[in-house]
Amino acid sequence: MSLRSLFKINTFRAGLLVIIYLVYSYAGTTSAFLFRYALNSLINKSLSNFIYWCIAEILIAMVSSLLLAYGTYLFNKQIQQYIHAIRDKIIHHHYQNNNTKVAEIQNILNNNMKTLADEYAKPWLIILSSTLMIMMSSGLLLSMNWTLVVAVVITCFIVILLPRLTQKYTAQATRIASQKNAVFLKTVADWFSGLNVLRRYHAINRLQNVLNQSSGKLADANEKKQKALSTADGLNGVGNSIGQVGIILWGGLLFFHHQLDLGGWLVASNFASSIFDELWDVIDSITQIKATKDLRTELHTLTQDTETDTEEDASPVAISVKGLVITYEGHQIRYPDFTIKACDKVLLSGDSGTGKSTLLKAILGKLQPTAGSIEYYDEKEELIIPNYRQIGYVAQDGVLFPDTIANNVTMFQHYPESQLNKVIDSVELTNDLAKFPQGVNTTINLDNLNVSGGQQQKIILARAKLKRQNLLLLDEPTSAIDSKTSAKIIKSLLASDQTIIMIGHNLLPEVQKLFDYRINLSR
Ligand SMILES: Nc1ncnc2c1ncn2[C@@H]1O[C@H](COP(=O)(O)OP(=O)(O)OP(=O)(O)O)[C@@H](O)[C@H]1O
Structure with missing residues (x-):
């Protein structure tokens, strides 16, 4: 200046x-x-x-x-x-x-x-x-x-x-x-x-x-x-x-x-x-x-120039949590020790307020531990300093942009049409799109929302699936979708070879069984 x-x-x-x-x-x-x-x-x-x-x-x-x-x-x-x-x-x-x-x-x-x-x-x-x-x-x-x-x-x-x-x-x-x-x-x-x-x-x-x-x-x-x-x-x-x-x-x-x-x-x-x-x-x-x-x-x-994107490496596939404590203005959340290995599909459960979303944010590097640690490992099982942007995350309140549904899924990157259609199908969005005259090219209107809560979640899930990161964190990704469709979507999500940690409430017993194991948080 x-x-x-x-x-x-x-x-x-x-x-x-x-x-x-x-x-x-x-x-x-x-x-x-x-x-x-x-x-x-x-x-x-x-x-x-x-x-x-x-x-x-x-x-x-x-x-x-x-x-x-x-x-x-x-x-x-x-x-x-x-x-x-x-x-x-x-x-x-x-x-x-x-x-x-x-x-x-x-x-x-x-x-x-x-x-x-x-x-x-x-x-x-x-x-x-x-x-x-x-x-x-x-x-x-x-x-x-x-x-x-x-x-x-x-x-x-x-x-x-x-x-x-x-x-x-x-x-x-x-x-x-x-x-x-x-x-x-x-x-x-x-x-x-x-x-x-x-x-x-x-x-x-x-x-x-x-x-x-x-x-x-x-x-x-x-x-x-x-x-x-x-x-x-x-x-x-x-x-x-x-x-x-x-x-x-x-x-x-x-x-x-x-x-x-x-x-x-x-x-x-x-x-x-x-x-x-x-x-x-x-x-x-x-x-x-x-x-x-x-x-x-x-x-x-x-x-001034700040850190640049380091997309190439440091993509974690497994994590290990030890003695983890997160503090919010004097209020402490203590976590049990656990290790999540590559390709594990983990259901994270627990009563409301036990710190499930907080744990995902800590894994994403958005919150710093007051005590303990989260260790990240790559595909060779070596300890790494992660590039947090290499961790996939679907938040409870996912963000949409005032652009077409297609662009909201691809995030402005080029993918073959067949791949886009496949991912849209896997999150059960195809039937929803048939109701829009412009289908996948419909522009999302953020001021006067033209997609339902469930459709929003499907679009955000399709985005995460298309990006396909080794470690994917999902925070109640289908909470606004009916339980039958939700079961189909989760089944398709878990069929991948990614490591998945998903927070879920009120899931059908047959859906819960699809996970390798559950980590239950208590107060
Ligand atoms: N930004 C914040 N500042 C202060 N306290 C917070 C903050 N975010 C969460 N908390 C508190 O931390 C605790 C855990 O919150 P968190 O959202 O992780 O719970 P949760 O298990 O995901 O709950 P739910 O199932 O209801 O989504 C709660 O008591 C909450 O009030």
């Missing part, structure tokens, strides 16, 4: 931008400078000269305006390309690291990107354009009377020192506002995902209370951020006013000592005024850029 990376995203465009802004500021200041000659022509009652200078001024001002419009357009293009590249890296980062909440990702990709564009990238453009304007205006002031430049420099120091008093305060307020915004978005995501349930139980009051509280804190943080920025603005404004009046006074003194004509005095006052306005903009932009420091550091971490 640096000016250099913003520049480097398209070096040619960035170079062109600098040239455009150089010409724009030169044209802008020259146009303003010509006012001196127009005014002096007026004082000397020379109409033709007056019209000549006015036309010259207008033409140059028009060129300057057109250049500004084009420059702004180009700069926005540069920012969008820059933001796009950062978003891409952040998405990659979150793809590699699965421990971030959706609301946090939303906040980073949306709100934080907007902050980066508005409060980091755009201020750099203001700094470029204002610095050029200050340099051009100072040059023209120098051509009139060097003491004017000295007076401007002295007052500039006052203007520069004042904002330093508020920098830390604004940086902290901006960071807190961003954190509160993340909390607010998470609250909205958490509570609105269960909106239908809240409606069913008439829990509007609870929803309102929670959102009001979070929204109140966000409003408070935004108010404090605005207060900090306004205080900084106010201090900058005080310095600016001192500067402007000082130059008018100094120019007037030069006029009375016949060192400046009337046109020169007016133009000098205007230049001084514009120098202070531009300087104010520069300082304001620097304050904004510095206030985004924490955000940029955070984004910098997120855009």
Whole structure:
């Protein structure tokens, strides 16, 4: 997150931008400078000269305006390309690291990107354009009377020192506002995902209370951020006013000592005024850029390359659990010791809350043991450090994507049609698909779900079967499917040579018998 990376995203465009802004500021200041000659022509009652200078001024001002419009357009293009590249890296980062909440990702990709564009990238453009304007205006002031430049420099120091008093305060307020915004978005995501349930139980009051509280804190943080920025603005404004009046006074003194004509005095006052306005903009932009420091550091971490996929090896086929303890906020779950060998088909049972799902999550590396260990072995029965992504997993609440049923099964990989149909058949989905006009090419509508709970489970099971990983963990994979169909699906699942650990409730006795053995958890 640096000016250099913003520049480097398209070096040619960035170079062109600098040239455009150089010409724009030169044209802008020259146009303003010509006012001196127009005014002096007026004082000397020379109409033709007056019209000549006015036309010259207008033409140059028009060129300057057109250049500004084009420059702004180009700069926005540069920012969008820059933001796009950062978003891409952040998405990659979150793809590699699965421990971030959706609301946090939303906040980073949306709100934080907007902050980066508005409060980091755009201020750099203001700094470029204002610095050029200050340099051009100072040059023209120098051509009139060097003491004017000295007076401007002295007052500039006052203007520069004042904002330093508020920098830390604004940086902290901006960071807190961003954190509160993340909390607010998470609250909205958490509570609105269960909106239908809240409606069913008439829990509007609870929803309102929670959102009001979070929204109140966000409003408070935004108010404090605005207060900090306004205080900084106010201090900058005080310095600016001192500067402007000082130059008018100094120019007037030069006029009375016949060192400046009337046109020169007016133009000098205007230049001084514009120098202070531009300087104010520069300082304001620097304050904004510095206030985004924490955000940029955070984004910098997120855009660094992280672990890469190591799909090739480390695929476990067997596990051994010893002295395993998992702790949730002081609540401990102790597991018996057991070993699951390659190709074993294991039914994991036990009362509700005994830790079945927790065990699968621990095997998947999503939860770290407080004590004990889970050891993983490969096909050669050698101890390995597993690649957790090589373990197949069907969760209780499997995820579907707003794409076709076929793509939800293949997960966007290419498989022969016959293989896809076979797997669809093995999870008893063929008859369900016959009811959809577009069959396997039906797009799943997540907003208004067009597949039943049982069909969802079948699609997710087909996905796991097609991927065919050596070790497959299934968390009540057929809970929404009738017991007869469920029996057929489980029978087909267990016919593979994979190692399978399946959590199951209320399975028919003949289905239970299909497993090699059962691990029963108790409290
Ligand atoms: N994220 C969590 N934070 C705190 N406690 C949790 C968390 N997840 C589970 N627990 C607790 O751990 C215990 C085991 O939960 P787990 O979901 O593993 O049980 P289970 O045997 O799979 O239950 P069920 O058959 O009802 O699905 C429960 O008491 C549960 O409340």
